[in-house]
Amino acid sequence: MIAFEKFIVDDKSPIYMQIIRYVERGIIAGNIKNQDEMPSRRVLASLLGVNPNTVQKAYHMLEQDEIIESRSGAKSCVVIDADKIKKIHDKLLKNDANSIITAMKQMGISKTEAIELIEKLWE
Amino acid sequence: MIAFEKFIVDDKSPIYMQIIRYVERGIIAGNIKNQDEMPSRRVLASLLGVNPNTVQKAYHMLEQDEIIESRSGAKSCVVIDADKIKKIHDKLLKNDANSIITAMKQMGISKTEAIELIEKLWE
Amino acid sequence: MIAFEKFIVDDKSPIYMQIIRYVERGIIAGNIKNQDEMPSRRVLASLLGVNPNTVQKAYHMLEQDEIIESRSGAKSCVVIDADKIKKIHDKLLKNDANSIITAMKQMGISKTEAIELIEKLWE
Amino acid sequence: MIAFEKFIVDDKSPIYMQIIRYVERGIIAGNIKNQDEMPSRRVLASLLGVNPNTVQKAYHMLEQDEIIESRSGAKSCVVIDADKIKKIHDKLLKNDANSIITAMKQMGISKTEAIELIEKLWE
């Protein structure tokens, strides 16, 4: 079973999107692999402290993106290949890096300061 | 008059919150100073391509946070001191840096790789 | 053994309720009589092409309504008297007739047209 | 504005489907015409005593069936032509008549008895 922890740091976007991103990031990190079983709606919902329906929405969209497969009565299952992983990788990295860089620029922070800040807070 | 540009970097959160963050970031950057005049609701709305009501909501919340003050007519004015700036600074930087760091960690990227990535994408 | 056929005419309501109604209608028609043996859950489930749990739920509610009784083993038995039959009769007929009448009225069909329609479609 | 009354007689099917059928029946009856304005989500919801979201779901499906058109900020509007009306007419009549006839048959009621019943209850 996939380990879900260190979750929900971004309280701005809808929860179901955060779940989607979390799964996508886990795939990139290699923690979530092809044929892995996803935790059930209820399990993940109680783990994250949200409603099962919210998890269901995330799973449903992951299914539409052909990242997982759901069957009634059975666990949801990860279905990915190298090609999909690469696409997810590119999408996430582009989004994440760009948004932080734009934020930093808007705050008038230089590249050097940004890097220092990240080094300091990485811990 | 404050310059509003390079807006809408974050399409996830409510627009009125993005406007609030934009103002807060401008304050940290030093582009927005005490006693500066905010653009009118109509002007900013057309500049950002959103509904005046949405700008109104952002201004209203900025008022409640005592960052701007509505004066006679439609003009609003920035009212901040060093203490408020510091608070905003800490809040924003902490949020932004933490969210990027968490994202990177979730993707299994090391600190060194993260810094390299930011250097490369900073342009 | 009670004959179960021509089932699933109403795909809107929960299946277990359709089973209940089916039994109730059979009672009114006189096809299901006091002390008749109900088919076992497994048998009826496979006959209707539904899950045994669904049949189980219908039987359970029929028990609570005191229309059937579970005896030793898996067999259930119909337990009704004239009074219960009358109650069921009134409930069902009122519901069914009213719903068709209301539907017809909403469609602006006159009583005469409605009767003609039923005669034509009765086959 | 379309008049909504004598509603919800069929408590078996989902509410949003009942609303859809109600609108479709009104179209057949000629009470709802092309270019008519639908009541707003909130108005109809409070009229029917249901949640605005339930009405929204019905409207959304009516939109997908190209029976109404919705635009954000504006009222929803009926968009039908003779061809659509005929299709709806055939669908509804077939469903309604068949379901009542099947129910009657299951209850062992003859055609004559069924017609008598309808005549008696029509009032």
Place this chain on the structure above:
DNA sequence: GTGGTCTAGACCACT
């Protein structure tokens, strides 16, 4: 005011 979306809780059918 309008419609659109997100979150939530309860229920259903199925393994």
Place this chain on the structure above:
DNA sequence: GTGGTCTAGACCACG
């Protein structure tokens, strides 16, 4: 237990 659906309430953006 599993996933799927319906109903509900609050919030958002728009006119």
